[in-house]
Amino acid sequence: MTVPADHMSTVLAPFVVTLEAYDLGPGPVGVHRGLPSSTVSITIPEEDSLEIAWIRRPGSRQRLRAVVAGLHLDAAELRQERCTRGVYVTLSPLGASTLLGLPASVLAGQVADLADVVPAMADLPERLMACRSWPRRRALVEHCLVSGLFRHGERANHDELRATLAALSEASRVQEAAELLGRSRRHLSSTVRAEFGVTPKEYQRLVRFETARGRLVAAANAGKISLAAVAAASGFADQAHLTREWRAMAACTPTEWLRAEGLAPRCVPADDRPPGKERAGG
Template identity: 75%
Template sequence: MSTALAPFVATLNSYDLGSEQAGVHRGLPSSTVSITIPEEDPLEIAWVGRPGSRTRLRAVVAGLHLSAAELRQEGCTRGVWLTLRPPGVRALLGVPAAALAGHVIDLADVVPAMAELPERLTACRSWPQRRALVERSLLAGLARYGERADHHGMRATLAALAGTSRVREASELLGCSRRHLSGVVRTELGVTPKEYQRLVRFETARGRLVAAAGAGGVALAAVAAASGFADQAHFTREWRAMAGCTPTEWLRAEGLAVRGPSAGDRSPGEERVSG
Protein backbone atom coordinates (compact mmCIF):
# COMPACT_ATOMS: atom_id res chain seq x y z
CA MET A 1 0.00 0.00 0.00
CA SER A 2 1.14 3.55 -0.69
CA THR A 3 2.88 5.08 2.32
CA ALA A 4 0.70 8.17 1.92
CA LEU A 5 -2.41 6.04 2.50
CA ALA A 6 -1.04 3.98 5.39
CA PRO A 7 -2.19 6.38 8.18
CA PHE A 8 -5.74 6.36 6.85
CA VAL A 9 -6.49 2.92 5.38
CA ALA A 10 -6.69 0.01 7.83
CA THR A 11 -7.36 -2.76 5.30
CA LEU A 12 -7.67 -3.16 1.53
CA ASN A 13 -8.60 -6.65 0.37
CA SER A 14 -10.54 -8.64 -2.16
CA TYR A 15 -13.50 -10.66 -0.90
CA ASP A 16 -15.54 -13.64 -2.03
CA LEU A 17 -18.84 -14.47 -0.31
CA GLY A 18 -18.83 -17.98 -1.75
CA SER A 19 -19.72 -19.99 -4.82
CA GLU A 20 -23.45 -20.18 -4.13
CA GLN A 21 -26.02 -18.23 -6.16
CA ALA A 22 -26.19 -15.67 -3.37
CA GLY A 23 -23.47 -14.80 -0.87
CA VAL A 24 -24.37 -13.49 2.59
CA HIS A 25 -22.11 -11.83 5.14
CA ARG A 26 -22.83 -10.31 8.56
CA GLY A 27 -21.12 -6.95 8.89
CA LEU A 28 -20.23 -6.41 12.53
CA PRO A 29 -19.64 -3.11 14.34
CA SER A 30 -16.05 -1.89 14.31
CA SER A 31 -13.96 1.20 14.95
CA THR A 32 -13.46 1.77 11.22
CA VAL A 33 -15.61 2.93 8.31
CA SER A 34 -15.96 0.31 5.58
CA ILE A 35 -16.35 0.56 1.81
CA THR A 36 -17.57 -2.48 -0.11
CA ILE A 37 -17.41 -2.45 -3.91
CA PRO A 38 -18.84 -5.54 -5.68
CA GLU A 39 -17.21 -6.60 -8.93
CA GLU A 40 -20.51 -6.75 -10.82
CA ASP A 41 -23.82 -7.19 -9.00
CA PRO A 42 -25.06 -4.62 -6.44
CA LEU A 43 -25.26 -5.37 -2.73
CA GLU A 44 -28.41 -5.64 -0.65
CA ILE A 45 -27.94 -4.27 2.86
CA ALA A 46 -30.27 -4.67 5.84
CA TRP A 47 -29.78 -3.88 9.53
CA VAL A 48 -30.14 -7.05 11.60
CA GLY A 49 -33.36 -6.90 13.64
CA ARG A 50 -34.79 -3.94 11.71
CA PRO A 51 -37.57 -5.10 9.35
CA GLY A 52 -37.97 -2.93 6.28
CA SER A 53 -34.39 -1.61 6.40
CA ARG A 54 -33.20 -3.46 3.28
CA THR A 55 -31.68 -1.29 0.55
CA ARG A 56 -29.84 -2.04 -2.70
CA LEU A 57 -26.62 -0.14 -3.47
CA ARG A 58 -23.99 -0.34 -6.18
CA ALA A 59 -21.12 0.34 -3.77
CA VAL A 60 -21.54 0.72 -0.02
CA VAL A 61 -20.01 3.08 2.54
CA ALA A 62 -20.92 2.00 6.09
CA GLY A 63 -20.32 4.52 8.86
CA LEU A 64 -19.59 3.67 12.48
CA HIS A 65 -22.51 1.64 13.82
CA LEU A 66 -23.27 -0.26 17.01
CA SER A 67 -25.44 -3.00 15.48
CA ALA A 68 -24.89 -5.61 12.77
CA ALA A 69 -25.85 -5.42 9.12
CA GLU A 70 -26.50 -8.24 6.67
CA LEU A 71 -24.86 -7.98 3.25
CA ARG A 72 -26.29 -10.10 0.42
CA GLN A 73 -24.83 -10.29 -3.06
CA GLU A 74 -26.41 -12.37 -5.83
CA GLY A 75 -24.75 -13.57 -9.01
CA CYS A 76 -21.08 -12.59 -8.84
CA THR A 77 -20.22 -12.66 -5.13
CA ARG A 78 -16.75 -11.10 -5.35
CA GLY A 79 -15.48 -7.58 -4.88
CA VAL A 80 -13.16 -5.18 -3.07
CA TRP A 81 -13.46 -4.33 0.61
CA LEU A 82 -11.55 -1.65 2.48
CA THR A 83 -11.75 -0.02 5.87
CA LEU A 84 -10.78 3.53 6.78
CA ARG A 85 -9.67 4.76 10.16
CA PRO A 86 -11.98 7.61 11.23
CA PRO A 87 -9.43 10.38 10.43
CA GLY A 88 -9.09 8.86 6.97
CA VAL A 89 -12.74 9.48 6.16
CA ARG A 90 -12.31 13.24 6.08
CA ALA A 91 -8.85 13.04 4.49
CA LEU A 92 -9.87 10.65 1.66
CA LEU A 93 -13.62 11.16 1.21
CA GLY A 94 -13.93 14.81 2.20
CA VAL A 95 -16.58 14.34 4.90
CA PRO A 96 -16.29 13.70 8.65
CA ALA A 97 -17.02 10.17 9.83
CA ALA A 98 -19.91 11.71 11.78
CA ALA A 99 -21.76 12.35 8.49
CA LEU A 100 -21.89 8.59 7.90
CA ALA A 101 -22.45 7.29 11.44
CA GLY A 102 -25.28 4.78 11.69
CA HIS A 103 -25.90 4.80 7.93
CA VAL A 104 -25.10 2.82 4.81
CA ILE A 105 -24.75 5.11 1.78
CA ASP A 106 -23.86 4.62 -1.86
CA LEU A 107 -20.25 5.58 -2.53
CA ALA A 108 -21.32 7.82 -5.42
CA ASP A 109 -23.48 9.87 -3.04
CA VAL A 110 -20.57 10.39 -0.64
CA VAL A 111 -17.88 11.09 -3.24
CA PRO A 112 -19.31 11.90 -6.68
CA ALA A 113 -15.81 11.73 -8.14
CA MET A 114 -15.80 7.99 -7.33
CA ALA A 115 -19.15 7.28 -9.01
CA GLU A 116 -17.52 5.36 -11.87
CA LEU A 117 -15.16 3.34 -9.65
CA PRO A 118 -17.36 0.17 -9.55
CA GLU A 119 -17.58 -0.01 -13.34
CA ARG A 120 -13.86 0.64 -13.70
CA LEU A 121 -13.14 -2.16 -11.23
CA THR A 122 -15.33 -4.53 -13.24
CA ALA A 123 -13.14 -3.89 -16.28
CA CYS A 124 -9.98 -4.93 -14.38
CA ARG A 125 -8.73 -8.45 -15.03
CA SER A 126 -6.74 -9.13 -11.85
CA TRP A 127 -6.57 -8.28 -8.16
CA PRO A 128 -3.34 -6.24 -8.52
CA GLN A 129 -5.10 -4.09 -11.13
CA ARG A 130 -8.13 -3.59 -8.88
CA ARG A 131 -5.97 -2.76 -5.88
CA ALA A 132 -3.94 -0.23 -7.88
CA LEU A 133 -7.13 1.40 -9.19
CA VAL A 134 -8.58 1.77 -5.69
CA GLU A 135 -5.32 3.18 -4.37
CA ARG A 136 -5.19 5.75 -7.19
CA SER A 137 -8.78 6.81 -6.40
CA LEU A 138 -7.93 7.21 -2.70
CA LEU A 139 -4.78 9.16 -3.46
CA ALA A 140 -6.84 11.49 -5.66
CA GLY A 141 -9.15 12.02 -2.71
CA LEU A 142 -6.19 12.71 -0.44
CA ALA A 143 -4.95 15.34 -2.88
CA ARG A 144 -8.38 17.01 -2.85
CA TYR A 145 -9.18 16.87 0.88
CA GLY A 146 -6.07 15.86 2.83
CA GLU A 147 -4.75 19.31 3.66
CA ARG A 148 -8.03 20.25 5.36
CA ALA A 149 -8.01 17.22 7.66
CA ASP A 150 -6.45 17.53 11.14
CA HIS A 151 -5.77 13.83 11.26
CA HIS A 152 -2.82 14.04 13.67
CA GLY A 153 -4.94 15.48 16.48
CA MET A 154 -7.77 13.03 15.92
CA ARG A 155 -5.40 10.06 15.79
CA ALA A 156 -4.00 11.09 19.19
CA THR A 157 -7.54 11.44 20.57
CA LEU A 158 -8.61 8.00 19.39
CA ALA A 159 -5.39 6.40 20.63
CA ALA A 160 -6.05 7.83 24.09
CA LEU A 161 -9.61 6.49 24.08
CA ALA A 162 -8.51 3.06 22.87
CA GLY A 163 -5.81 2.89 25.55
CA THR A 164 -8.21 3.06 28.50
CA SER A 165 -11.71 1.98 29.42
CA ARG A 166 -12.46 5.30 31.17
CA VAL A 167 -13.25 8.48 29.27
CA ARG A 168 -12.02 10.63 32.14
CA GLU A 169 -8.58 9.01 32.00
CA ALA A 170 -8.42 9.68 28.26
CA SER A 171 -9.32 13.34 28.75
CA GLU A 172 -6.64 13.71 31.44
CA LEU A 173 -4.08 12.11 29.14
CA LEU A 174 -5.03 14.57 26.38
CA GLY A 175 -5.02 17.54 28.77
CA CYS A 176 -8.64 18.56 28.15
CA SER A 177 -11.97 18.35 29.92
CA ARG A 178 -14.25 15.37 29.48
CA ARG A 179 -16.87 17.70 28.03
CA HIS A 180 -14.45 19.03 25.41
CA LEU A 181 -13.38 15.50 24.48
CA SER A 182 -16.99 14.42 24.11
CA GLY A 183 -17.75 17.36 21.83
CA VAL A 184 -14.74 16.72 19.59
CA VAL A 185 -15.49 13.01 19.23
CA ARG A 186 -19.20 13.51 18.58
CA THR A 187 -18.48 16.16 15.95
CA GLU A 188 -15.90 14.08 14.11
CA LEU A 189 -17.16 10.51 14.59
CA GLY A 190 -20.88 10.80 15.29
CA VAL A 191 -20.61 8.61 18.39
CA THR A 192 -19.78 9.38 22.02
CA PRO A 193 -16.34 8.62 23.47
CA LYS A 194 -17.86 5.75 25.46
CA GLU A 195 -19.47 4.32 22.33
CA TYR A 196 -16.16 4.49 20.50
CA GLN A 197 -14.51 2.61 23.37
CA ARG A 198 -17.32 0.07 23.14
CA LEU A 199 -16.58 -0.43 19.44
CA VAL A 200 -12.87 -0.88 20.13
CA ARG A 201 -13.55 -3.45 22.87
CA PHE A 202 -15.95 -5.39 20.63
CA GLU A 203 -13.46 -5.33 17.77
CA THR A 204 -10.69 -6.57 20.06
CA ALA A 205 -12.87 -9.41 21.30
CA ARG A 206 -13.75 -10.40 17.74
CA GLY A 207 -10.06 -10.67 16.86
CA ARG A 208 -9.40 -12.85 19.89
CA LEU A 209 -12.38 -15.08 19.04
CA VAL A 210 -11.06 -15.69 15.54
CA ALA A 211 -7.57 -16.37 16.89
CA ALA A 212 -9.00 -18.80 19.45
CA ALA A 213 -10.95 -20.68 16.80
CA GLY A 214 -7.80 -21.13 14.76
CA ALA A 215 -5.47 -22.05 17.61
CA GLY A 216 -7.10 -25.13 19.09
CA GLY A 217 -9.67 -23.63 21.42
CA VAL A 218 -9.86 -21.30 24.41
CA ALA A 219 -12.54 -20.64 27.02
CA LEU A 220 -14.79 -17.72 26.12
CA ALA A 221 -14.40 -16.54 29.70
CA ALA A 222 -10.72 -15.97 28.95
CA VAL A 223 -11.56 -14.04 25.78
CA ALA A 224 -14.02 -11.94 27.77
CA ALA A 225 -11.51 -11.16 30.53
CA ALA A 226 -8.70 -10.34 28.09
CA SER A 227 -10.99 -7.98 26.16
CA GLY A 228 -12.12 -5.97 29.18
CA PHE A 229 -15.54 -7.50 29.92
CA ALA A 230 -16.65 -8.10 33.51
CA ASP A 231 -17.29 -11.79 32.84
CA GLN A 232 -18.49 -14.18 30.14
CA ALA A 233 -22.14 -13.33 30.74
CA HIS A 234 -21.38 -9.63 30.14
CA PHE A 235 -19.44 -10.56 27.01
CA THR A 236 -22.29 -12.68 25.62
CA ARG A 237 -24.90 -9.98 26.32
CA GLU A 238 -22.79 -7.37 24.57
CA TRP A 239 -22.15 -9.68 21.62
CA ARG A 240 -25.88 -10.37 21.24
CA ALA A 241 -26.64 -6.64 21.37
CA MET A 242 -24.04 -5.67 18.80
CA ALA A 243 -23.87 -8.74 16.54
CA GLY A 244 -27.46 -9.99 16.80
CA CYS A 245 -26.26 -13.50 17.69
CA THR A 246 -24.05 -15.33 20.19
CA PRO A 247 -20.27 -15.56 19.73
CA THR A 248 -20.40 -19.24 18.73
CA GLU A 249 -23.29 -18.67 16.34
CA TRP A 250 -21.20 -16.03 14.61
CA LEU A 251 -18.14 -18.28 14.46
CA ARG A 252 -20.18 -21.08 12.88
CA ALA A 253 -21.69 -18.66 10.34
CA GLU A 254 -18.17 -17.55 9.41
CA GLY A 255 -17.13 -21.17 8.82
CA LEU A 256 -14.91 -21.38 11.92
CA ALA A 257 -14.99 -24.60 13.92
CA VAL A 258 -16.71 -24.52 17.30
CA ARG A 259 -16.96 -27.18 19.98
CA GLY A 260 -19.98 -27.26 22.32
CA PRO A 261 -23.41 -25.55 22.35
CA SER A 262 -24.00 -21.88 21.69
CA ALA A 263 -23.50 -19.21 24.35
CA GLY A 264 -26.18 -19.25 27.00
CA ASP A 265 -26.40 -23.07 27.00
CA ARG A 266 -23.53 -23.43 29.45
CA SER A 267 -22.48 -21.83 32.68
CA PRO A 268 -20.02 -18.93 32.46
CA GLY A 269 -16.50 -20.17 31.76
CA GLU A 270 -17.53 -23.53 30.30
CA GLU A 271 -17.98 -22.70 26.63
CA ARG A 272 -14.96 -23.22 24.42
CA VAL A 273 -14.28 -22.59 20.75
CA SER A 274 -11.83 -24.65 18.77
CA GLY A 275 -10.31 -24.86 15.32
Protein backbone atom coordinates (compact mmCIF):
# COMPACT_ATOMS: atom_id res chain seq x y z
CA MET A 1 0.00 0.00 0.00
CA THR A 2 1.30 3.47 -0.90
CA VAL A 3 0.62 6.53 1.22
CA PRO A 4 0.82 9.94 -0.50
CA ALA A 5 3.61 12.10 0.90
CA ASP A 6 1.18 14.75 2.13
CA HIS A 7 -0.74 12.11 4.15
CA MET A 8 2.23 10.48 5.89
CA SER A 9 2.27 12.83 8.87
CA THR A 10 -1.45 12.25 9.44
CA VAL A 11 -1.04 8.47 9.39
CA LEU A 12 1.87 8.66 11.84
CA ALA A 13 0.38 11.32 14.13
CA PRO A 14 -0.95 8.89 16.79
CA PHE A 15 2.50 7.34 17.21
CA VAL A 16 5.16 9.96 16.41
CA VAL A 17 5.62 12.67 19.04
CA THR A 18 8.46 14.57 17.34
CA LEU A 19 10.37 14.33 14.07
CA GLU A 20 12.92 17.07 13.69
CA ALA A 21 16.42 18.00 12.67
CA TYR A 22 18.90 18.77 15.43
CA ASP A 23 22.23 20.57 15.71
CA LEU A 24 24.39 20.24 18.82
CA GLY A 25 26.34 23.42 18.08
CA PRO A 26 28.93 25.02 15.79
CA GLY A 27 32.02 23.49 17.44
CA PRO A 28 33.88 20.32 16.44
CA VAL A 29 32.23 18.37 19.28
CA GLY A 30 28.56 18.59 20.25
CA VAL A 31 27.48 17.50 23.72
CA HIS A 32 23.88 17.04 24.83
CA ARG A 33 22.25 15.87 28.05
CA GLY A 34 19.51 13.39 27.33
CA LEU A 35 16.81 13.80 29.97
CA PRO A 36 14.49 11.12 31.40
CA SER A 37 11.76 10.31 28.91
CA SER A 38 8.37 8.63 28.61
CA THR A 39 8.93 8.10 24.88
CA VAL A 40 11.06 5.85 22.69
CA SER A 41 13.63 7.92 20.80
CA ILE A 42 15.67 7.40 17.65
CA THR A 43 18.73 9.60 17.12
CA ILE A 44 20.49 9.41 13.76
CA PRO A 45 23.66 11.52 13.30
CA GLU A 46 24.06 13.03 9.88
CA GLU A 47 27.55 11.53 9.61
CA ASP A 48 29.70 9.01 11.47
CA SER A 49 28.40 7.80 14.84
CA LEU A 50 27.22 8.94 18.27
CA GLU A 51 28.85 8.31 21.63
CA ILE A 52 26.39 7.83 24.47
CA ALA A 53 26.72 7.04 28.18
CA TRP A 54 24.37 6.97 31.15
CA ILE A 55 25.66 9.70 33.47
CA ARG A 56 25.32 7.62 36.63
CA ARG A 57 26.30 4.25 35.17
CA PRO A 58 30.11 3.86 35.09
CA GLY A 59 31.33 1.89 32.10
CA SER A 60 28.17 2.43 30.08
CA ARG A 61 29.78 4.50 27.33
CA GLN A 62 29.36 3.10 23.83
CA ARG A 63 29.49 4.31 20.24
CA LEU A 64 26.54 3.61 17.95
CA ARG A 65 25.77 4.54 14.37
CA ALA A 66 22.14 5.35 15.22
CA VAL A 67 20.67 5.20 18.72
CA VAL A 68 17.33 3.81 19.88
CA ALA A 69 16.50 4.55 23.53
CA GLY A 70 13.58 3.24 25.52
CA LEU A 71 11.65 4.85 28.35
CA HIS A 72 14.19 5.78 31.01
CA LEU A 73 14.38 7.56 34.35
CA ASP A 74 18.10 8.36 34.09
CA ALA A 75 20.06 11.07 32.31
CA ALA A 76 22.50 10.33 29.49
CA GLU A 77 25.30 12.26 27.82
CA LEU A 78 25.50 12.28 24.03
CA ARG A 79 28.67 13.35 22.20
CA GLN A 80 28.92 13.85 18.46
CA GLU A 81 32.15 14.85 16.71
CA ARG A 82 32.82 16.78 13.51
CA CYS A 83 29.33 17.05 11.99
CA THR A 84 27.02 17.72 14.95
CA ARG A 85 23.74 17.54 13.03
CA GLY A 86 21.21 14.76 12.60
CA VAL A 87 17.61 13.61 12.83
CA TYR A 88 15.71 13.05 16.06
CA VAL A 89 12.47 11.07 16.38
CA THR A 90 10.41 10.27 19.46
CA LEU A 91 7.63 7.70 19.49
CA SER A 92 4.84 7.25 21.97
CA PRO A 93 5.17 4.04 24.02
CA LEU A 94 2.58 2.46 21.73
CA GLY A 95 4.49 3.66 18.69
CA ALA A 96 7.34 1.25 19.49
CA SER A 97 5.26 -1.86 18.83
CA THR A 98 3.28 -0.31 15.97
CA LEU A 99 6.19 1.16 14.02
CA LEU A 100 9.23 -0.80 15.20
CA GLY A 101 7.62 -4.14 15.86
CA LEU A 102 8.54 -4.65 19.51
CA PRO A 103 6.99 -3.55 22.80
CA ALA A 104 8.53 -0.56 24.54
CA SER A 105 9.40 -2.82 27.50
CA VAL A 106 12.16 -4.47 25.45
CA LEU A 107 14.05 -1.15 25.28
CA ALA A 108 13.21 0.31 28.69
CA GLY A 109 16.21 1.78 30.50
CA GLN A 110 18.69 1.03 27.75
CA VAL A 111 20.04 2.12 24.38
CA ALA A 112 20.79 0.02 21.30
CA ASP A 113 21.80 0.45 17.69
CA LEU A 114 18.93 1.00 15.27
CA ALA A 115 20.24 -1.77 13.00
CA ASP A 116 19.99 -4.29 15.84
CA VAL A 117 16.53 -3.18 16.95
CA VAL A 118 14.94 -2.80 13.51
CA PRO A 119 16.97 -4.63 10.84
CA ALA A 120 14.65 -3.23 8.16
CA MET A 121 15.98 0.26 9.01
CA ALA A 122 19.66 -0.73 9.10
CA ASP A 123 20.47 1.30 5.98
CA LEU A 124 18.50 4.40 7.04
CA PRO A 125 21.56 6.39 8.26
CA GLU A 126 23.33 5.93 4.92
CA ARG A 127 20.19 6.77 2.96
CA LEU A 128 19.78 9.95 5.03
CA MET A 129 23.37 10.96 4.20
CA ALA A 130 22.44 10.93 0.52
CA CYS A 131 19.57 13.39 1.10
CA ARG A 132 20.55 16.99 0.47
CA SER A 133 17.67 18.79 2.16
CA TRP A 134 15.59 18.55 5.32
CA PRO A 135 12.29 17.96 3.46
CA ARG A 136 13.84 14.93 1.76
CA ARG A 137 15.25 13.60 5.04
CA ARG A 138 11.91 14.01 6.76
CA ALA A 139 10.07 12.29 3.91
CA LEU A 140 12.51 9.38 4.01
CA VAL A 141 12.10 8.87 7.77
CA GLU A 142 8.33 9.11 7.48
CA HIS A 143 8.35 6.57 4.65
CA CYS A 144 10.36 4.12 6.78
CA LEU A 145 8.02 4.56 9.73
CA VAL A 146 4.92 4.12 7.59
CA SER A 147 6.45 0.95 6.16
CA GLY A 148 6.84 -0.28 9.73
CA LEU A 149 3.20 0.56 10.42
CA PHE A 150 2.09 -1.62 7.50
CA ARG A 151 4.43 -4.45 8.54
CA HIS A 152 3.35 -4.56 12.18
CA GLY A 153 0.05 -2.68 12.60
CA GLU A 154 -1.65 -1.76 15.84
CA ARG A 155 -1.78 -4.20 18.70
CA ALA A 156 -5.14 -5.89 19.40
CA ASN A 157 -5.18 -4.24 22.83
CA HIS A 158 -4.13 -0.82 21.51
CA ASP A 159 -7.20 1.02 22.83
CA GLU A 160 -6.84 -0.53 26.27
CA LEU A 161 -3.17 0.43 26.50
CA ARG A 162 -3.86 3.96 25.27
CA ALA A 163 -6.54 4.34 27.96
CA THR A 164 -4.07 3.02 30.55
CA LEU A 165 -1.47 5.64 29.67
CA ALA A 166 -4.08 8.39 29.60
CA ALA A 167 -5.37 7.45 33.06
CA LEU A 168 -1.84 7.38 34.52
CA SER A 169 -1.12 10.78 32.98
CA GLU A 170 -4.31 12.32 34.36
CA ALA A 171 -4.28 10.80 37.85
CA SER A 172 -2.01 11.95 40.65
CA ARG A 173 -1.80 8.48 42.21
CA VAL A 174 -1.63 4.96 40.82
CA GLN A 175 -4.67 3.82 42.81
CA GLU A 176 -6.67 6.69 41.32
CA ALA A 177 -5.68 5.59 37.81
CA ALA A 178 -6.69 2.00 38.58
CA GLU A 179 -10.10 3.19 39.76
CA LEU A 180 -10.57 5.31 36.63
CA LEU A 181 -9.88 2.20 34.53
CA GLY A 182 -12.00 -0.09 36.66
CA ARG A 183 -9.07 -2.43 37.31
CA SER A 184 -7.14 -3.64 40.30
CA ARG A 185 -3.84 -1.97 41.09
CA ARG A 186 -2.09 -5.33 40.64
CA HIS A 187 -3.54 -5.80 37.14
CA LEU A 188 -2.58 -2.25 36.18
CA SER A 189 0.96 -2.75 37.45
CA SER A 190 1.51 -6.03 35.62
CA THR A 191 0.16 -4.58 32.36
CA VAL A 192 2.32 -1.46 32.47
CA ARG A 193 5.47 -3.39 33.38
CA ALA A 194 4.94 -5.95 30.63
CA GLU A 195 4.16 -3.42 27.91
CA PHE A 196 6.36 -0.44 28.77
CA GLY A 197 9.08 -1.73 31.10
CA VAL A 198 8.40 0.69 33.96
CA THR A 199 6.06 0.66 36.94
CA PRO A 200 2.91 2.80 36.93
CA LYS A 201 4.49 5.08 39.53
CA GLU A 202 7.65 5.45 37.43
CA TYR A 203 5.56 6.35 34.39
CA GLN A 204 3.78 9.02 36.42
CA ARG A 205 7.15 10.38 37.57
CA LEU A 206 8.26 10.63 33.96
CA VAL A 207 5.07 12.43 32.90
CA ARG A 208 5.37 14.88 35.80
CA PHE A 209 9.06 15.49 35.01
CA GLU A 210 8.30 16.15 31.34
CA THR A 211 5.42 18.45 32.25
CA ALA A 212 7.80 20.51 34.38
CA ARG A 213 10.40 20.56 31.62
CA GLY A 214 7.85 21.87 29.15
CA ARG A 215 6.71 24.57 31.57
CA LEU A 216 10.31 25.58 32.26
CA VAL A 217 11.00 26.01 28.55
CA ALA A 218 7.79 27.98 28.04
CA ALA A 219 8.58 30.25 30.99
CA ALA A 220 12.15 30.77 29.78
CA ASN A 221 10.93 31.70 26.30
CA ALA A 222 8.53 34.17 27.92
CA GLY A 223 11.48 35.73 29.73
CA LYS A 224 10.48 35.03 33.34
CA ILE A 225 10.72 31.87 35.39
CA SER A 226 9.28 31.05 38.79
CA LEU A 227 10.40 27.60 39.86
CA ALA A 228 7.78 27.61 42.60
CA ALA A 229 5.04 28.28 40.05
CA VAL A 230 6.37 25.57 37.72
CA ALA A 231 6.47 23.11 40.62
CA ALA A 232 2.89 23.85 41.66
CA ALA A 233 1.52 23.67 38.11
CA SER A 234 3.34 20.41 37.38
CA GLY A 235 2.14 18.43 40.39
CA PHE A 236 5.12 18.78 42.72
CA ALA A 237 4.61 19.49 46.42
CA ASP A 238 6.83 22.57 46.26
CA GLN A 239 9.97 23.98 44.65
CA ALA A 240 12.24 21.85 46.84
CA HIS A 241 10.42 18.71 45.65
CA LEU A 242 10.88 19.78 42.03
CA THR A 243 14.60 20.31 42.57
CA ARG A 244 15.06 16.96 44.34
CA GLU A 245 13.38 15.13 41.47
CA TRP A 246 15.54 16.89 38.90
CA ARG A 247 18.69 16.05 40.84
CA ALA A 248 17.59 12.42 41.14
CA MET A 249 16.45 11.97 37.54
CA ALA A 250 18.40 14.50 35.45
CA ALA A 251 21.58 14.68 37.57
CA CYS A 252 21.29 18.47 37.64
CA THR A 253 18.95 21.17 38.93
CA PRO A 254 16.35 22.85 36.70
CA THR A 255 18.41 26.04 36.67
CA GLU A 256 21.60 24.21 35.71
CA TRP A 257 19.78 22.54 32.84
CA LEU A 258 18.30 25.83 31.63
CA ARG A 259 21.74 27.42 31.65
CA ALA A 260 23.26 24.51 29.74
CA GLU A 261 20.49 24.83 27.14
CA GLY A 262 21.00 28.59 26.90
CA LEU A 263 17.48 29.26 28.17
CA ALA A 264 18.00 30.81 31.60
CA PRO A 265 17.12 34.53 31.72
CA ARG A 266 18.65 36.80 34.36
CA CYS A 267 15.64 36.57 36.61
CA VAL A 268 16.24 32.88 37.33
CA PRO A 269 17.68 32.43 40.85
CA ALA A 270 21.42 31.77 41.08
CA ASP A 271 20.75 28.21 42.18
CA ASP A 272 17.94 25.96 43.35
CA ARG A 273 18.81 25.77 47.05
CA PRO A 274 15.92 25.98 49.50
CA PRO A 275 15.65 29.47 51.06
CA GLY A 276 17.82 30.08 54.12
CA LYS A 277 20.67 27.68 53.24
CA GLU A 278 24.11 29.10 52.58
CA ARG A 279 26.27 27.91 49.69
CA ALA A 280 29.00 25.58 50.97
CA GLY A 281 32.33 27.39 51.12
CA GLY A 282 30.89 30.74 50.18
